[in-house]
Amino acid sequence: MRIFAYVGSRRHNSNTLKVVKSVIDGIVKTSKELVEYDVFVAEDLKLEFCIGCAMCFNKGFCVLDEKDGFDEIKKKMLLADVIIIGSPVLAGTVSGDTKVFIDRLAYWLHLFPFYGKLGITVVTASCNSAKETNMYLSKIVESWGSHLACSIACTVDMPNMIDSPIFNNETIPKYAESIINLIERKRRSELVPSQYQEKYFLALKQTYDVDIELDNAELKYWRSRGYIKFNSYKELIDNIC
Numbered sequence: 001m002r003i004f005a006y007v008g009s010r011r012h013n014s015n016t017l018k019v020v021k022s023v024i025d026g027i028v029k030t031s032k033e034l035v036e037y038d039v040f041v042a043e044d045l046k047l048e049f050c051i052g053c054a055m056c057f058n059k060g061f062c063v064l065d066e067k068d069g070f071d072e073i074k075k076k077m078l079l080a081d082v083i084i085i086g087s088p089v090l091a092g093t094v095s096g097d098t099k100v101f102i103d104r105l106a107y108w109l110h111l112f113p114f115y116g117k118l119g120i121t122v123v124t125a126s127c128n129s130a131k132e133t134n135m136y137l138s139k140i141v142e143s144w145g146s147h148l149a150c151s152i153a154c155t156v157d158m159p160n161m162i163d164s165p166i167f168n169n170e171t172i173p174k175y176a177e178s179i180i181n182l183i184e185r186k187r188r189s190e191l192v193p194s195q196y197q198e199k200y201f202l203a204l205k206q207t208y209d210v211d212i213e214l215d216n217a218e219l220k221y222w223r224s225r226g227y228i229k230f231n232s233y234k235e236l237i238d239n240i241c
């Protein structure tokens with residue numbers, strides 16, 4: 001099993017990184033199979049800001065990838081079975097680094113490249129907005145196509161969860177166990193997409209199910225992968241995974 005994790009914090013001794021590492025440790029301890037993982041923090045990637053040129057939507061590539069090497073990171077994401085996105089709450093939402101990471105993958109929000117993968121979101125906060133931030137991140141990982149395994153929220157001040165024995169010795173191992181169970185269920189094709197994913201799939205399908213010829217990368221992607229012929233996201237997963 002391969003895990004890819006991104007943590008949108010630049011802080012040394014990042015709280016979010018600590019929680020993400022605990023989740024990965026929990027999965028390694030619980031899993032019977034070899035677990036390989038890559039963890040990238042914001043400092044490692046130094047991503048360029050999206051410039052809004054829309055080349056990704058229209059032509060299928062990002063003009064900035066060559067500049068900052070994000071294409072290599074994307075390849076790692078596509079090879080992973082589990083994707084973890086972690087962010088601190090800054091001013092009530094995801095960090096700027098996390099947002100840039102998402103902006104640079106905006107075209108993937110239309111292509112479901114993470115079908116068959118599990119998605120995990122991890123948010124740390126002093127005391128507030130962790131739930132809302134996790135909701136935003138959950139929608140993103142579901143829109144990329146992954147099955148949302150869990151959204152982990154951890155406050156560091158009020159209350160101090162990050163140092164609490166209950167969080168570390170009970171909550172994290174429970175999450176790890178449920179993630180391993182989901183991986184086994186995924187292998188038995190038992191996972192059902194969320195209502196949001198089904199609606200989102202049908203809305204996008206309407207956009208791309210057209211008879212006209214257009215020089216558009218997204219349309220070509222949907223056609224070449226045969227997405228158009230499926231009547232639901234469940235059908236797509238059952239046939240492609």
Ligand SMILES: Cc1cc2nc3c(=O)[nH]c(=O)nc-3n(C[C@H](O)[C@H](O)[C@H](O)COP(=O)(O)O)c2cc1C
Binds near residue numbers: 011014091093129156
């Ligand atoms: C600029 C800034 C803004 C923050 N905004 C919030 C906030 O709106 N709500 C909150 O509960 N915590 C807020 N925090 C606290 C962080 O979310 C918290 O310390 C987090 O665990 C930091 O994670 P990191 O160590 O991975 O960067 C803020 C911290 C900073 C530095």
